[in-house]
Amino acid sequence: MTAEALRRRAFWQILLIAAGLLVLTVISAGSVYLVNKAREDSKWVLHTIEAESQINALLLEIRRAESSARGFLLTQGPDFQSEHEKAVAAIIPALDKLTRQIGDNPAQRDSIEKLSAAIETRLDQFSREMSFVKQGQFDRAIELVREAARGNTTTTITNQANAMIREEERLFRLRTANSDHSQTLAASMTGIGSGLVVLLAMISTWLVRRSARARDEAEARLRDANINLESVVDERTADLREANxxxxxxxxxxxxxxxxxxxxxxxxxxxxxxxxxxxxxxxxxxxxxxxxxxxxxxxxxxxxxxxxxxxxxxxxxxxxxxxxxxxxxxxxxxxxxxxxxxREGRREFQPAKIDTTELIEAVVSTLAHQAAEAQAEIHLEPLPNVVSDRLALEQIFSNLIDNAIKYLKHGVPGEIRIRGRTKLGYAIFEISDNGRGIDPKDHQRIFDLFRRAGTQDKPGQGIGLAHVRALVRRLGGTMSVSSELNAGSTFTITLPIAWNVSNRNRDR
Amino acid sequence: MTQPVTIIMIEDDEGHARLIERNIRRSGVNNEIVSFANGTDAMQHLFGADGSGLVQKGNALLILLDLNLPDMTGIDILRQIKENKYLKASPVVVLTTTDDSQEIKRCYELGCNVYITKPVNYENFANAIRQLGLFFSVIQVPPAAP
Structure with a gap:
């Protein structure tokens, strides 16, 4: 799997989540808006119904007033009079309420003005009629009733009221339709939105599963590569061993x-x-x-x-x-x-627990004579113990200390120091002197067989350091030198603390 | 019956053979020296055509053996000599340039009587050969099997 593909996949995932969020937001906002709209529509529908019933109530009161007036005219009964007065008293508040209710509709306002005028006229007729009856002038009252009937006031009222009812019915139909529409819209919006969310979730799931599959495949490939690598390393090691x-x-x-x-x-x-x-x-x-x-x-x-x-x-x-x-x-x-x-290279190494200090003290004591001759002092600092081959370690330290004694500066008392410390499973030994030092350009050369550096005033074959380095390597360690001409030298040896015979020895 | 000891020298390097012979003569040994430059001829002589070693029955021999031969290793020759009933009593002196302790040990295990490394230091070499001459003069070749 390439990095490019990974990036693309991550991009798609983010895009999907973003799209899902967007859809959800839109649905929520849309739903809130549509629900509000539906509520508004319902309110208007209710309003229309109320207005219609108010008109009917008004008409009823007028009829009541009319019929009670007629009853009073015929019987002069006080029941009819009180009935009429109650009805008339109810007419004006009902009319006011109606006027308030339909104040929003200009067409209805027009109608209500006409209706109001007609009702005023009629109420006037009623009051005159009632006063005639009270005074006992029945003829004039009957005349007034006839006049009212001729003047079509009642018909006008009825017609106006009916027109208003029709208008309100029209509004009712319109607003019901509107409300229905809003509700349908809200429902479909919710439906489509939910569908989209489900679809996005499915795509996301698919992507996650695909990525999981890709990861499994990559893991399998990695495992294969590891196994392959191991066999390649084994092969190379065998080749190297054979070459060696x-x-x-x-x-x-x-x-x-x-x-x-x-x-x-x-x-x-x-x-x-x-x-x-x-x-x-x-x-x-x-x-x-x-x-x-x-x-x-x-x-x-x-x-x-x-x-x-x-x-x-x-x-x-x-x-x-x-x-x-x-x-x-x-x-x-x-x-x-x-x-x-x-022959050294063929010798089998025997790992053993070694008290390094004791071993180096023994080496130093065998070199005591040379050291005394060269006026050199050898200082031993505390050293870590290791598991290694005793003979090899003896040869390593004996060579290095011997070299340190051999290549001191003329006329300067020698000071040779052996230090040790541990680090990450390795013991590090340093053999430093204040001798003549080694030119940095010769640092590699001194480890080569039969090669020497500096003034050739001491006997030697140029074997010691080559031998030491070969031994250190066979013990699974490394060695290096740091030195300047006339400034002494420090040889550093790094050896595994617990050298295992299976590392290298068994391979020979 | 006293029988003079014959010296069988198996040495592929003519120079070495000559130096050995000279030093033996210088130490006053005048026994017959038979030289072979390779293992096959030597084996032929020692074991005969049938390879049984019967041809050497009753002969008093001293064998000088070089370990590095062109056609076989001296170790093989040594082993066969020491396994043969007619030859196993003959003393074998191994001469070689190697001073490898493993090889020396192996030769002694196989029954070699003396092991001499050929040092480049000629004096040492000459001394070793002359001592060998002394050794020749004192060894008792065991009586040949009846």
Whole structure:
């Protein structure tokens, strides 16, 4: 899985969540708005119904007033009079209430003005009618009733009221429709919104499942890669081990086979030396004879002194043989060194618990003589104990301390310090001196076989440090040097505190 | 019946063979020296055509053996000599350039009588061979099996 794909997936997830939130917000807002609208619509519907019933109530009161007036006219009964007065008293408040209720509608306002006028007229007629009846002028009262009937006041009232009722009914229909519409809208909005949310949730679930699957696949691939890596590492390690063994064998065979001709060279050089001695003795004998004229048996080897060019010849001969023998001796030392190194490389290491302080004290005591000669003091600080190969550690410390003593500055009392500490499962040892130091450009070179650095005033083959480093590596450690010319040197060795034989030794 | 000891020298390096022979002669040993430059010829001589070793029955031998031979290792020759009933009584002196302690130990385990490393220091070598000469003069070759 690439980083790009991961980023894209995360982007889609965020987008989905954002979309879901947006949909929810819109639905909520829409629902609130639509519910409010529906409530408003219902209110208006209710208002219409109220107005309609108010109109009817008004008409009823007018009819009541009319019929009670007629009753009074016919019977002059006080019941009818009080009935009429109650009805008339109710008409004006009812009319006022109606006027307030439909004040919002300009068309109705017009109608109500007409209605009001008609009602005023009618109420006036009623009051006159009632006063005529009370005064006993029944004819005039009847005349007034007829006049009222002719003037169509009642019809006008009825017509106006009916018109208003029709208008209110129209409004009722319209507002009911509006209300229905709002409610349908709210319902569908909620429905669609819920559907969208469900859809988004499904997409999100799908994405999460897909990502989980991708993660599982990636994990499986990682596991495979790990297993593969292990086998590759094993393979490489085996290759390296084989190469290392090959080098060991090569070094062993080469050094061994080089020795064989060297035995001959040395052997026959010695033979030649003897032959040379014989030859020069004879030359000396002959020279004697020719000089004295009397042959003399040589008294013994080496007793005849050669003279002049013969002597020169003998010296040249000895010199040549001398160089050959020195070179052979040197070559033999080098070959022996390689042999010893390869032998060390083949030696089985035995890990053991080692009291490092005791071990180094023993090493120091064997070097006490050299140290005293070089006027060097060796200080031992507390050292961590390790599990390692005893012989290898002895060789490491003995080489390093020996070097420190060997390469001190002339005329300066030596001070050699051995320090130790532990860090993360490793023991770190430092061997520092105040000696002549090593030029930084030679820091690598001093670890190479047969290479040395600085003034060559001490005997040595250039093997010690190469050997030490090989040992440290085999013990699973590392070593380094820090030094400046004329400023002393510090060799640092890092060894595992608990070296395990299975690390490297068993591989050989 | 006294029988002179024959020295069998198995050494592939002619120079080494010559130096050994010279030093043996210098130490005053005049026994017959038979030289072989490879293992096969030596084995042929020691064990005969049939490989039984019967040809050497009753012969007093001293074997100088180099471990590094072109066609086989001296260790093999040593083992076969020491396993053969006619030859196992003959003293074997192993001569080699190796001073490897493992190899020396192995040779002694197989029954080698003396082990001499050929040092480059000629004086040491010559001394070792001369001492070998002294050794020749004192060894008692066991009586040949009847």
């Amino acid at each position: 063994d090959e080098i060991q064998r090569f070094a062993y065979i080469v050094s061994h086979d080089l020795r064989s001709p060297l035995v001959n060279i040395m052997g026959f050089t010695s033979e030649l030396e003897e032959l040379g001695g014989d030859i020069f003795r004879r030359i000396g004998g002959l020279a004697h004879v020719s000089a004295d004229g009397a042959p003399l048996a040589p008294a013994g080897p080496g007793e005849i002194a050669l003279e002049g060019p013969d002597k020169q010849l003998q010296e040249d001969f000895s010199e040549a043989l001398g160089f050959i023998k020195t070179s052979i001796a040197k070559m033999d030392r080098l070959i022996s060194a390689i042999l010893n190194l390869t």
